[in-house]
Amino acid sequence: MSTTIAFLHTELTLLRRDTTAWATAIALPFVLGAWWITTDPPFADGMGAIVALQVATLLIFSLHTVGTMALASRREQLVLKRWRTSQASPLSVLMGTIGVPAGLVVLQAAVLTALTMAASDTAPASVTMLAVGALSGVAVVGALTFVAAAFTRSAEHAMITTFPVIIVVMAGTAWSLMRPFDAFDWPVLAVPGGAMTQLLQLGWEGPTDGSGAAAWLSQAAPGLVATVVLTALGTIAARHWFRWEPRP
Amino acid sequence: MLTARALRCRYGAFEAVRGIDLTVHEGELFALLGTNGAGKTTTLETFEGHRAADDGTVEVLGLDPRAHHRELAARTGVVFQQSGLPAELTPREVLRLWSRLTPDARRHLDVDEALARVGLGHRVAVRIRQLSGGERRRLDLAVALLNDPELVFLDEPTTGMDPEARMRTWGIIRELLADGVTVVLTTHYLEEAEALADRLAIMHEGRLATAGTLAEVVAAQPGTIQAELPPDAPQLPPFPERRHDGSSARLELRTTQLQRDLTRLLRWAEDHDVELSGLQAADASLAQVFHELSAGEVLAEGDLTDPEARP
Numbered sequence: 001m002s003t004t005i006a007f008l009h010t011e012l013t014l015l016r017r018d019t020t021a022w023a024t025a026i027a028l029p030f031v032l033g034a035w036w037i038t039t040d041p042p043f044a045d046g047m048g049a050i051v052a053l054q055v056a057t058l059l060i061f062s063l064h065t066v067g068t069m070a071l072a073s074r075r076e077q078l079v080l081k082r083w084r085t086s087q088a089s090p091l092s093v094l095m096g097t098i099g100v101p102a103g104l105v106v107l108q109a110a111v112l113t114a115l116t117m118a119a120s121d122t123a124p125a126s127v128t129m130l131a132v133g134a135l136s137g138v139a140v141v142g143a144l145t146f147v148a149a150a151f152t153r154s155a156e157h158a159m160i161t162t163f164p165v166i167i168v169v170m171a172g173t174a175w176s177l178m179r180p181f182d183a184f185d186w187p188v189l190a191v192p193g194g195a196m197t198q199l200l201q202l203g204w205e206g207p208t209d210g211s212g213a214a215a216w217l218s219q220a221a222p223g224l225v226a227t228v229v230l231t232a233l234g235t236i237a238a239r240h241w242f243r244w245e246p247r248p
Numbered sequence: 249m250l251t252a253r254a255l256r257c258r259y260g261a262f263e264a265v266r267g268i269d270l271t272v273h274e275g276e277l278f279a280l281l282g283t284n285g286a287g288k289t290t291t292l293e294t295f296e297g298h299r300a301a302d303d304g305t306v307e308v309l310g311l312d313p314r315a316h317h318r319e320l321a322a323r324t325g326v327v328f329q330q331s332g333l334p335a336e337l338t339p340r341e342v343l344r345l346w347s348r349l350t351p352d353a354r355r356h357l358d359v360d361e362a363l364a365r366v367g368l369g370h371r372v373a374v375r376i377r378q379l380s381g382g383e384r385r386r387l388d389l390a391v392a393l394l395n396d397p398e399l400v401f402l403d404e405p406t407t408g409m410d411p412e413a414r415m416r417t418w419g420i421i422r423e424l425l426a427d428g429v430t431v432v433l434t435t436h437y438l439e440e441a442e443a444l445a446d447r448l449a450i451m452h453e454g455r456l457a458t459a460g461t462l463a464e465v466v467a468a469q470p471g472t473i474q475a476e477l478p479p480d481a482p483q484l485p486p487f488p489e490r491r492h493d494g495s496s497a498r499l500e501l502r503t504t505q506l507q508r509d510l511t512r513l514l515r516w517a518e519d520h521d522v523e524l525s526g527l528q529a530a531d532a533s534l535a536q537v538f539h540e541l542s543a544g545e546v547l548a549e550g551d552l553t554d555p556e557a558r559p
Contacts (some may be wrong), residue, residue, distance in 0.1 A: 002348065002351060003348065003349050003351075006345055006348035006349060009345075010334070010337065010341070010345050013336075013337065013341065014334055014336050014337070017336045018336065074334070077332060077333075077334070077335065078328065078330055078331070078332030079332050079333065079334050080332075081298070081328070081332050082328065082332030082333060082391075083349070084298065085296065085298075085321060085326045086321055086346065086349035086350055087318050087321045087322055087349060087350050087351060087352060088349050089318070244298075
């Protein structure tokens with residue numbers, strides 16, 4: 001744990017000194033997220049949908065793009081290999097590298113949600129479910145970031161290799177927004193971004209059938225199951241393909 | 249301290265290390281030499297635990313480096329062939345991080361003292377990208393030594409250094425040896441191995457071609473006697489390996505019995521009143537041995553690095 005914290009501290013220092021990553025991770029998604037509040041974005045019906053779009057934007061830029069660039073450049077510069085000569089476990093090295101962009105997503109999502117609440121003068125039905133929805137997106141996109149990084153030679157190459165996940169998450173989010181969030185629509189949930197969107201909308205709007213714990217659980221369960229399955233598949237793929245040595 | 253038995257490592261169909269046996273004793277500097285692609289770095293990475301052996305066994309400080317990576321990371325230091333430190337950190341930040349990444353080290357050196365020791369005392373707060381290639385190698389060394397290791401792996405540690413920095417690094421390595429630290433060194437600088445190594449081995453095409461002390465390695469190769477013969481010189485006595493085609497006045501003898509054959513030649517010259525101009529006799533140099541072995545077939549088998557186990 002202490003080695004992970006040491007890596008997180010170092011990665012935060014590196015992010016602070018990287019103007020490009022700073023703009024990609026902080027400025028761009030935050031401006032876009034704020035923009036969603038004041039406009040009438042496509043497919044977005046209700047503030048829960050706006051929050052889902054904001055979180056999807058954060059996941060694409062702050063986590064996936066920045067995370068893939070960080071992993072690829074650290075590997076290309078043999079930094080990951082160097083860190084592995086320490087006592088830190090491989091998991092600690094990887095979590096330390098991607099932990100800062102993941103944390104930024106959560107932090108920015110909280111700020112944007114607060115802005116959305118203030119601008120719309122409404123409140124989510126459950127902040128906890130909103131947090132669960134955001135974290136489900138972090139889990140799925142985080143795993144896919146390791147997969148993308150496995151095929152990325154350098155930070156510049158990440159401009160190409162991040163594209164598939166960006167498209168898939170955008171498609172999953174948009175598709176989910178076009179469907180009722182209380183529908184058990186497994187094809188939608190199977191696309192990264194779909195389950196997260198459903199959970200975030202549930203968190204904002206609340207269950208459509210009842211209000212007790214059982215109602216929350218029954219409507220959240222499909223999204224949570226989809227999240228676990230997608231994260232597990234992403235993790236298996238990353239373990240299979242990810243290499244510590246620079247890619248030729 | 250470190251042993252490898254029948255070690256084999258493959259990259260797909262290519263076998264980079266082909267069944268080497270190797271022993272490094274506590275407190276010595278063992279140099280691993282060889283041409284590019286000879287298998288040195290792969291061997292070293294297996295000792296460091298970064299690469300699994302495809303066959304054979306490796307023990308470092310009595311432990312399997314793959315299974316006990318965490319424990320060994322606290323007790324060893326590593327300098328890679330290429331620096332692997334974030335360019336936007338400063339040397340001081342890197343060393344402070346490293347002390348947190350090796351919490352079980354028996355002790356940590358003071359960060360600023362460690363940097364001063366490698367000659368980076370005046371560069372502690374500049375970004376690594378602003379350091380020269382030689383300064384980065386020195387920073388690598390400072391990282392490797394920060395956790396006061398019992399065993400240090402140095403993969404071409406002085407590449408890119410200016411002569412002064414190289415001398416300083418040699419001095420640091422000698423201090424480590426005086427403190428009882430064991431060092432495994434790979435280098436392309438033969439004079440580095442000659443100056444520092446207690447024992448050395450030369451790798452060629454994934455195998456150990458020869459090993460021993462510098463004197464042993466050199467003694468196993470023939471020395472050379474050279475001279476100019478007058479045109480009317482009488483027939484020479486038979487020598488095992490003689491290069492003189494009769495038309496040239498140049499004589500070159502290669503012999504593992506340098507003193508005996510030199511005496512025979514001088515006696516022959518005196519008996520026949522022949523003047524040998526430009527007479528030179530010399531043992532083989534490490535460079536000669538390296539060249540000969542790198543160009544030839546490797547026939548030796550067994551642990552050449554263990555005097556008691558040599559075939």
